[in-house]
Amino acid sequence: MGDNKFRIAIIGGGLAGATLANALFRIPYLDAHVYESSATFSERGAAVGLSANAQQALEMIIVPSSKELLERAGAVPMNSSRAVLGSGPEAGTIIIDLAGHGDPGVVVHRAALLRELLAPLPPDLLHANKKLNSLVQEEDGLYQVRFEDGTVERFDAVIGADGIFGSVRSFVLGDAAAAAAAEHGPSPAGFWDCRVLVPFDKAKATLGEQYFDVHRQYGWVGDGAFIMHDILDAGTTVQCVVSAVEKDAPRDRKRPLTLESLTKSLRTWLDGPIAKGVIDVSFSLVLDQADPQGYSQWEHKSTPTYANGRVCIIGDAAHATSPWQGAGAGQAFEDALILGFLLGNDHVKRRADIEAAFKAFDVVRRPRCQQVIDSSRGTGAIMCGQNPDVGLDPARVRAAFAGRWSFIFSLDLDEYRQDALKKMREFLGQ
Ligand SMILES: Cc1cc2nc3c(=O)[nH]c(=O)nc-3n(C[C@H](O)[C@H](O)[C@H](O)COP(=O)(O)OP(=O)(O)OC[C@H]3O[C@@H](n4cnc5c(N)ncnc54)[C@H](O)[C@@H]3O)c2cc1C
Structure with missing residues (x-):
């Protein structure tokens, strides 16, 4: 324990790693560093929606408050999130308005959110250009991390926040992963999507003023x-997303999009009086970018554990989900909240306490995150009219949506932290 502090490596500086670093860096007996493989800490991609639980978890982590952080990142409240039927005889029927269901969500540009999450962190804790190459436990119990640049460091604990294709996961799963690589590795969720950002005025002019009277997600x-x-x-940009069912997942997880391929994916929509306009405009927005691609959505269908000794995985490294319930980043924030609580508050005096914290983290987090993954895939099926019991009947779609989000929003995070602590103490025989 260097300088009488426990040294912790956080591998990966995306939303999960950066949020966890916020939860850990003020704990006086920890020395937690973030190692990011890219040359700069950066987020690609468009927006991320943060629902009530995600914002609450962030608020419990960020000192003094996450409200200003989200404001600086340009987060916009989702006054409502409205689902409308886009094809079939009932095209144009409003199915549901999530504003009426108690989720005061916000939408924020990913890069801006990451920038603001990194801002409070002392720069000497952040290391770019540090790609983890290998992870081994040494005889004295320390973990040796070898980076691609040839440097080697030793840590009391390692936390993999290295994303869906990260390598800390294989260390954590160990033999189980090798024995069941197909079952526990990332796999296609059955959908692809393409996202494009356009200036607000352009979107308003092309999609139609009627969609922009309030900040509403359609x-x-x-x-x-x-x-x-x-x-x-902050109201200056509009994100447009086209998603569709994926039958044969391409090996490189993306496909070029053309007017022909988009028209083929949405061929049955084209007769609808309302959807036709939305489709034409969405196509033109999507295709009005260099090299438009549809990206396969991947997920973890099962994971036997999130922890192995004093190594654990968080965020997409542990529980990558399809985006249909807008919940992946929120789950990463919940991970950071629970780990920050278990590793902080004087709960850790010995290395064995860290191991117990990671085991407790696994016990409380895994069932919830798996539920999100499974529910999200099912939600995608409903949203793409693929659930045979629901189809595109407005009343059935409405009924199928009802309550799908409440298990995500309604968790009492205070109680949840206490449950995790109780588990940690049980593992320590206390
Ligand atoms: C299309 C889409 C839409 C989404 N929409 C939403 C939404 O609306 N709401 C929501 O809550 N969630 C959403 N999500 C999910 C959310 O974006 C993710 O859950 C979240 O960004 C995961 O963050 P992460 O830090 O775990 O992983 P990542 O963002 O993948 O970060 C991993 C980091 O680790 C680094 N890394 C990888 N390997 C190494 C290595 N060997 N050494 C060092 N560093 C390494 C990478 O460079 C990267 O910076 C969406 C996801 C997708 C794909």
């Missing part, structure tokens, strides 16, 4: 596909 639910548009960057 989701068009239809046969084999789903179209969404929402507002971000």
